[in-house]
Amino acid sequence: xxxxxxxxxxxxxxxxxxxxxxxxxxxxxxxxxxxxxxxxxxxxxxxxxxxxxxxxxxxxxxxxxxxxxxxxxxxxxxxxxxxxxxxxxxxxxxxxxxxxxxxxxxxxxxxxxxxxxxxxxxxxxxxxxxxxxxxxxxxxxxxxxxxxxxxxxxxxxxxxxxxxxxxxxxxxxxxxxxxxxxxxxxxxxxxxxxxxxxxxxxxxxxxxxxxxxxxxxxxxxxxxxxxxxxxxxxxxxxxxxxxxxxxxxxxxxxxxxxxxxxxxxxxxxxxxxxxxxxxxxxxxxxxxxxxxxxxxxxxxxxxxxxxxxxxxxxxxxxxxxxxxxxxxxxxxxxxxxxxxxxxxxxxxxxxxxxxxxxxxxxxxxxxxxxxxxxxxxxxxxxxxxxxxxxxxxxxxxxxxxxxxxxxxxxxxxxxxxxxxxxxxxxx
Amino acid sequence: xxxxxxxxxxxxxxxxxxxxxxxxxxxxxxxxxxxxxxxxxxxxxxxxxxxxxxxxxxxxxxxxxxxxxxxxxxxxxxxxxxxxxxxxxxxxxxxxxxxxxxxxxxxxxxxxxxxxxxxxxxxxxxxxxxxxxxxxxxxxxxxxxxxxxxxxxxxxxxxxxxxxxxxxxxxxxxxxxxxxxxxxxxxxxxxxxxxxxxxxxxxxxxxxxxxxxxxxxxxxxxxxxxxxxxxxxxxxxxxxxxxxxxxxxxxxxxxxxxxxxxxxxxxxxxxxxxxxxxxxxxxxxxxxxxxxxxxxxxxxxxxxxxxxxxxxxxxxxxxxxxxxxxxxxxxxxxxxxxxxxxxxxxxxxxxxxxxxxxxxxxxxxxxxxxxxxxxxxxxxxxxxxxxxxxxxxxxxxxxxxxxxxxxxxxxxxxxxxxxxxxxxxxx
Numbered sequence: 001x002x003x004x005x006x007x008x009x010x011x012x013x014x015x016x017x018x019x020x021x022x023x024x025x026x027x028x029x030x031x032x033x034x035x036x037x038x039x040x041x042x043x044x045x046x047x048x049x050x051x052x053x054x055x056x057x058x059x060x061x062x063x064x065x066x067x068x069x070x071x072x073x074x075x076x077x078x079x080x081x082x083x084x085x086x087x088x089x090x091x092x093x094x095x096x097x098x099x100x101x102x103x104x105x106x107x108x109x110x111x112x113x114x115x116x117x118x119x120x121x122x123x124x125x126x127x128x129x130x131x132x133x134x135x136x137x138x139x140x141x142x143x144x145x146x147x148x149x150x151x152x153x154x155x156x157x158x159x160x161x162x163x164x165x166x167x168x169x170x171x172x173x174x175x176x177x178x179x180x181x182x183x184x185x186x187x188x189x190x191x192x193x194x195x196x197x198x199x200x201x202x203x204x205x206x207x208x209x210x211x212x213x214x215x216x217x218x219x220x221x222x223x224x225x226x227x228x229x230x231x232x233x234x235x236x237x238x239x240x241x242x243x244x245x246x247x248x249x250x251x252x253x254x255x256x257x258x259x260x261x262x263x264x265x266x267x268x269x270x271x272x273x274x275x276x277x278x279x280x281x282x283x284x285x286x287x288x289x290x291x292x293x294x295x296x297x298x299x300x301x302x303x304x305x306x307x308x309x310x311x312x313x314x315x316x317x318x319x320x321x322x323x324x325x326x327x328x329x330x331x332x333x334x335x336x337x338x339x340x341x342x343x344x345x346x347x348x349x350x351x352x353x354x355x356x357x358x359x360x361x362x363x364x365x366x367x368x369x370x371x372x373x374x375x376x377x378x379x380x381x382x383x384x385x386x387x388x389x390x391x392x393x394x395x396x397x398x399x400x401x402x403x404x405x406x407x408x409x410x411x412x413x414x415x416x417x418x419x420x421x422x423x424x425x426x427x
Numbered sequence: 428x429x430x431x432x433x434x435x436x437x438x439x440x441x442x443x444x445x446x447x448x449x450x451x452x453x454x455x456x457x458x459x460x461x462x463x464x465x466x467x468x469x470x471x472x473x474x475x476x477x478x479x480x481x482x483x484x485x486x487x488x489x490x491x492x493x494x495x496x497x498x499x500x501x502x503x504x505x506x507x508x509x510x511x512x513x514x515x516x517x518x519x520x521x522x523x524x525x526x527x528x529x530x531x532x533x534x535x536x537x538x539x540x541x542x543x544x545x546x547x548x549x550x551x552x553x554x555x556x557x558x559x560x561x562x563x564x565x566x567x568x569x570x571x572x573x574x575x576x577x578x579x580x581x582x583x584x585x586x587x588x589x590x591x592x593x594x595x596x597x598x599x600x601x602x603x604x605x606x607x608x609x610x611x612x613x614x615x616x617x618x619x620x621x622x623x624x625x626x627x628x629x630x631x632x633x634x635x636x637x638x639x640x641x642x643x644x645x646x647x648x649x650x651x652x653x654x655x656x657x658x659x660x661x662x663x664x665x666x667x668x669x670x671x672x673x674x675x676x677x678x679x680x681x682x683x684x685x686x687x688x689x690x691x692x693x694x695x696x697x698x699x700x701x702x703x704x705x706x707x708x709x710x711x712x713x714x715x716x717x718x719x720x721x722x723x724x725x726x727x728x729x730x731x732x733x734x735x736x737x738x739x740x741x742x743x744x745x746x747x748x749x750x751x752x753x754x755x756x757x758x759x760x761x762x763x764x765x766x767x768x769x770x771x772x773x774x775x776x777x778x779x780x781x782x783x784x785x786x787x788x789x790x791x792x793x794x795x796x797x798x799x800x801x802x803x804x805x806x807x808x809x810x811x812x813x814x815x816x817x818x819x820x821x822x823x824x825x826x827x828x829x830x831x832x833x834x835x836x837x838x839x840x841x842x843x844x845x846x847x848x849x850x851x852x853x854x
Contacts, residue, residue: 118481
């Protein structure tokens with residue numbers, strides 16, 4: 001039998017201040033006695049109702065299923081201000097606080113578009129490889145689908161994700177508005193190296209310029225070494241063909257690298273000796289430092305984590321047991337450890353990590369917390385297998401300053417008030 | 428640099444008869460020279476067209492995304508004959524031949540319903556645990572959501588999947604009709620053991636009867652040992668709340684066990700000394716043997732695999748290089764090896780397996796094949812880490828006979844004709 005806590009004693013042992021419990025609670029069934037306060041109630045005197053949906057047959061089958069109509073509020077948050085030059089510029093952000101696990105439902109995967117979503121006819125679409133190659137090649141979708149494929153679970157994170165936390169004062173923003181430019185899918189496609197091998201890379205080539213078929217012709221420069229290692233031309237996400245808002249009919253996955261390098265609606269790959277200096281790697285997506293110099297071509301998204309529950313809009317219902325749950329990821333490798341704090345970083349305890357732990361993929365972490373009803377500041381701090389640790393906001397500000405909005409990866413905080421409401425805070 | 432095949436030589440080395448190539452092709456870039464025949468064409472003389480979708484801005488953002496309208500044929504195959512007693516009885520089957528990776532898109536996950544899909548209001552729904560427990564308990568959805576959760580990627584397979592292959596002659600059926608009662612999601616929920624620990628299991632209890640809140644009150648008996656090990660009450664699939672057709676707002680995941688034990692729309696768990704002998708474990712879901720005796724309570728779905736591409740409806744376009752791709756899974760553990768054959772089982776070569784390789788989860792296997800344009804019979808044969816090997820159809824018939832439709836896991840065959848069309852065959 002599993003080890004259990006004594007009846008009436010707190011569920012699990014304290015592991016850090018303000019109620020963080022040992023992660024052994026997840027392994028040893030130690031929750032048993034204490035968790036009665038988590039929400040179960042005695043069924044002794046309550047006959048189970050026969051609800052109307054048991055009294056008549058349900059509805060029949062759909063060719064393509066959808067979520068329950070009771071979940072109609074679980075949607076992306078759209079920010080797309082009017083633009084005199086075009087339309088569809090902006091973001092649709094993922095409501096991470098309403099999700100669980102590591103896979104993002106495809107319908108809720110975040111989206112960043114620079115000139116709307118093109119309506120591409122896959123029979124007419126072509127992908128060309130040219131520039132410094134021996135044999136320029138053109139691929140139909142049908143041709144691409146004949147090559148050997150590879151599947152991997154990987155995150156894509158916009159370089160601007162969490163950039164709102166550079167503001168001098170903590171704004172009353174929710175999860176999607178701050179951290180919702182993050183998604184994770186099982187991506188399947190053809191290795192770019194397979195196609196580059198076939199085209200025959202010229203020895204002078206060092207970069208691959210990837211161009212999208214949207215009306216912005218969004219373009220990014222990818223180092224040849226990355227293109228030859230693990231970059232995929234994706235035809236599928238979460239099992240089905242890539243969605244229009246995620247790059248239908250074919251997009252790049254550049255594992256771990258900043259979001260817009262994973263070029264959607266891919267039409268062209270040009271091999272060159274130098275980077276393109278495209279608009280989206282010069283006027284945007286550069287890291288402005290505190291001395292007003294900038295870093296360009298910082299590709300991997302650094303180690304990071306965020307608590308998705310509790311979070312703004314997901315109030316606690318009175319003192320008692322709660323699970324703190326969140327996501328941790330690193331563009332540089334695998335997550336090795338996540339620590340959590342309920343006292344704003346004064347004390348920390350390791351969270352439980354739920355495998356598989358994959359490179360450039362999020363990990364779901366979970367920690368047990370006994371909320372005493374008083375104020376708390378919840379934080380998570382991720383460490384990856386290169387040894388990189390998420391910095392505090394002060395450390396991040398000291399190193400880079402807070403002028404930029406890209407690659408913000410400092411520890412984030414949710415303040416819990418006496419009503420159990422969570423809000424964005426700096427701590 | 429990667430090792431490459433000589434220009435003009437076949438891509439990779441032969442590994443089994445009728446064109447199966449070494450899986451090393453996936454590891455060593457050996458495809459390069461030969462794969463020009465896979466579909467790429469020279470881009471030298473073809474300027475890349477500026478298609479209409481690049482000339483005008485695309486469309487804006489959707490709160491909840493959908494597949495491209497060019498993919499409108501990628502849907503489930505519905506079989507729901509009229510039933511005088513009720514409605515919504517039957518299946519919606521997954522078009523595995525149009526998908527890739529291991530995750531099934533939630534909108535295409537197979538569905539088996541016995542009296543339609545109930546439209547359950549989550550605020551009114553309750554789950555009760557009673558019978559041989561110290562403290563009968565009742566849970567709201569909100570209460571369930573406060574418990575520690577666990578996520579795992581796992582398949583659910585209907586016990587009747589592939590049962591059509593018990594017919595004396597190979598019928599001209601497609602992928603969904605034969606093998607489409609299989610899905611895989613990332614499932615997230617509360618361990619049943621956590622809740623049973625809280626209720627306090629009576630020492631005399633041996634079984635848990637799980638009942639659904641559909642109008643069939645579909646019920647199955649689960650051994651207590653399985654309930655206490657890895658059974659989950661799932662609130663999420665692929666990141667979002669469970670879909671109505673998959674059990675909204677809460678369903679069981681009984682990893683590796685036959686589909687309908689993973690009770691959808693879960694309302695009741697009763698602990699007992701013996702099984703319920705419910706309709707769906709007596710009149711159905713028993714394994715009729717060749718001597719007309721039956722096996723009852725055979726729970727795990729045995730080791731199995733299926734080639735999803737090529738497949739009926741996915742024709743080859745002339746001789747040349749193709750990837751053979753498929754899924755392998757076992758309810759008893761992890762997949763250890765998958766072999767493929769292009770000559771109806773005369774010779775075999777190991778396929779490449781794409782990780783992570785998880786227990787009770789499908790693995791995507793891939794093999795390289797040089798089709799010479801002649802007839803071929805494609806097969807796959809999975810082995811799990813308990814040492815179980817998928818039987819041939821003859822071995823399966825010899826052991827169990829072909830009277831039953833449940834737990835059919837023999838090696839399946841696709842015959843390829845001279846036009847490149849695939850069809851169901853016995854070999």
